[in-house]
Amino acid sequence: MAQSLVATGCLGPLRRRELLQAGLLAMSGLSQADILRARATAGEASGDTSVIVLYLHGGPSQLETYDLKPQAPLEYRSVFAPIDTRVPGMQLCELFPRQAELADKLALVRSVHHTMSSHSDGGIEVLTGKTPIRPDPASQSKSEHPCLGAVASRLLGPHPAALPRYVAIPQQLYMVRPAYLGLHHGPLAVGDPAAADFKPPVLQIAGGIEGRNLMDRAGLIRQFDRLKGSLDQRGSFEGTDAFRDLALSMLTGPQVAAAFDLSREPDELRDRYGRTHWGQSCLLARRLCEAGVSVVTVYIDAAKSGPDFTNWDDHIMNAGRPGHFAFYMKNRLPYLDQALATLIEDIHARGVDRRILVAVFGEFGRTPRLSQNANGTGRDHWPDAQSVLLAGGGLKTGQVIGATNSKAEYPTERPLTPQDILATLYRHLGIDRQHTFPDFAGRPVPVLGSGTPIAELL
Numbered sequence: 001m002a003q004s005l006v007a008t009g010c011l012g013p014l015r016r017r018e019l020l021q022a023g024l025l026a027m028s029g030l031s032q033a034d035i036l037r038a039r040a041t042a043g044e045a046s047g048d049t050s051v052i053v054l055y056l057h058g059g060p061s062q063l064e065t066y067d068l069k070p071q072a073p074l075e076y077r078s079v080f081a082p083i084d085t086r087v088p089g090m091q092l093c094e095l096f097p098r099q100a101e102l103a104d105k106l107a108l109v110r111s112v113h114h115t116m117s118s119h120s121d122g123g124i125e126v127l128t129g130k131t132p133i134r135p136d137p138a139s140q141s142k143s144e145h146p147c148l149g150a151v152a153s154r155l156l157g158p159h160p161a162a163l164p165r166y167v168a169i170p171q172q173l174y175m176v177r178p179a180y181l182g183l184h185h186g187p188l189a190v191g192d193p194a195a196a197d198f199k200p201p202v203l204q205i206a207g208g209i210e211g212r213n214l215m216d217r218a219g220l221i222r223q224f225d226r227l228k229g230s231l232d233q234r235g236s237f238e239g240t241d242a243f244r245d246l247a248l249s250m251l252t253g254p255q256v257a258a259a260f261d262l263s264r265e266p267d268e269l270r271d272r273y274g275r276t277h278w279g280q281s282c283l284l285a286r287r288l289c290e291a292g293v294s295v296v297t298v299y300i301d302a303a304k305s306g307p308d309f310t311n312w313d314d315h316i317m318n319a320g321r322p323g324h325f326a327f328y329m330k331n332r333l334p335y336l337d338q339a340l341a342t343l344i345e346d347i348h349a350r351g352v353d354r355r356i357l358v359a360v361f362g363e364f365g366r367t368p369r370l371s372q373n374a375n376g377t378g379r380d381h382w383p384d385a386q387s388v389l390l391a392g393g394g395l396k397t398g399q400v401i402g403a404t405n406s407k408a409e410y411p412t413e414r415p416l417t418p419q420d421i422l423a424t425l426y427r428h429l430g431i432d433r434q435h436t437f438p439d440f441a442g443r444p445v446p447v448l449g450s451g452t453p454i455a456e457l458l
Contacts, residue, residue, distance in 0.1 A: 050289035058313030098341035111402025111411035122363030200260030259291035357393025419451025
C-alpha cells in the first residue's frame with residue numbers, strides 16, 4: 001500500500017495550482033487513515049475559535065503607526081502627529097482616527113523584537129515561531145516548519161461542515177509552507193473578494209462539472225476521478241473513498257458556499273468596510289471565521305491599490321519609486337484604518353469578539369533614524385522593535401504592553417518575541433504549543449520551542 005503524503009512528507013507530482021482551482025487543497029492527499037487520525041487528534045483543540053491575521057507585508061513602521069515618538073529628535077520622530085485615545089498611554093497615528101475611537105477594544109504590544117532582517121526570514125520568524133537556520137538576505141527563503149494556519153489545520157482535523165480550516169485572502173503568504181505536515185494542510189487561497197468577477201472556490205469548480213448542478217453526485221465523482229488521475233502518478237490517492245466523500249462534502253455543502261457569499265451582507269456594511277481589496281478581504285475573513293474557519297490570513301500588500309500605493313517596505317525607492325515615504329503612507333493608512341476598525345466593530349456588534357481574535361503585524365519594524373538622499377526619504381528594515389495590535393479573542397484590551405526607548409530603537413519594558421505572540425494565538429485556538437510533529441527526518445519538533453502567552457492579556 002502506498003504511503004500517505006502525511007507520513008512521508010512527499011508531495012510527489014501534485015500541482016498546487018490545480019488543487020487550489022479545484023477548491024480541494026484543504027483535503028488533498030488524505031488517506032482514510034489520515035482522516036481518522038486527524039479526527040482523533042481534534043480533541044486536542046476546541047475548534048470553535050478563530051484567528052484573523054492581517055499581515056502587513058514589508059514591515060510597517062512602528063513610528064508611523066502605533067509607537068509614535070513626538071519628543072524624539074527630528075531625524076527620528078514620526079512624520080505624523082499622534083492623537084490621544086481614551087486609554088492612558090495609547091496614542092495612535094493621526095491617520096488612524098477610527099481605531100482611536102475603539103481604543104478600549106485594542107491591545108498594543110510595543111516591545112516585540114527578533115533578529116531576522118530580511119523579508120522572508122522575518123516572515124518565517126513571526127508566522128512559524130522558528131528562527132531560520134540559514135538566513136537569506138535576498139528574501140528567497142521558505143519555511144522549514146509549518147505556520148500557524150497549517151498547525152491548526154493538522155491538529156483540528158476536518159471541519160464537520162467541510163469548511164477549510166485555513167484560508168488565505170487573496171493568496172498565501174509566500175515565505176511559509178506546511179512543510180512536514182503535508183501539502184493538504186496549506187491554505188485555500190481564494191483570490192480578491194473585491195474583484196467584480198469574484199466567485200467562491202466551490203462555485204468556480206461548479207462551472208466545470210459534468211452534471212446539471214452540484215448535487216449531480218455521479219458527475220462530480222467522474223470529474224474528481226479525472227482530477228485525481230491528472231495529479232496522482234504514484235498511487236497516493238489509492239483507496240481514498242473517504243477523501244472523495246470529504247471533497248464532495250465541501251463541494252455540495254451549503255455552509256461552504258454560504259460562508260464565501262459576500263452578497264449576503266448588507267450594502268451598508270460592505271460600504272463601511274470599504275469596497276476595496278482590504279475592506280472586502282476583512283469582511284470575508286469575518287464571515288469565514290464566524291462560519292467556522294480556524295485561521296484566515298489577509299495579505300495586506302499593495303495589490304490592486306494603484307500607482308500611488310506601495311507595500312509596507314518603506315525604504316527609499318520602495319517598488320522603484322522615488323519620493324518621501326510619507327506620501328505613500330498617507331494613501332495607505334486610511335484604508336487600513338477603515339477596514340480594521342470596521343472589522344473590530346463588527347465582531348463586537350455580532351457578539352463573536354470572544355471567538356474571533358484579530359492580530360495585525362508584519363515581519364519587522366523600521367529603522368528609527370530616517371534615511372534621506374536625492375531619491376527621497378524612508379526607513380529601512382529593523383527587527384529590533386515592532387508593534388503588534390491585538391483585538392477580540394476575549395483578551396483584556398484597552399491597554400499598552402511593553403515600551404521602547406525614546407527613539408523606538410529597542411524594547412525597554414517587557415521585551416517580547418514573535419513566539420510570545422504566537423503562543424497567545426495558539427492558546428486562543430486551544431492548541432498545545434508543546435505538541436510535537438515528526439519532521440522529514442522523523443525528529444520530534446514542537447509547535448513552539450519557546451514563547452508563552454502574554455499574561456497581561458489573559
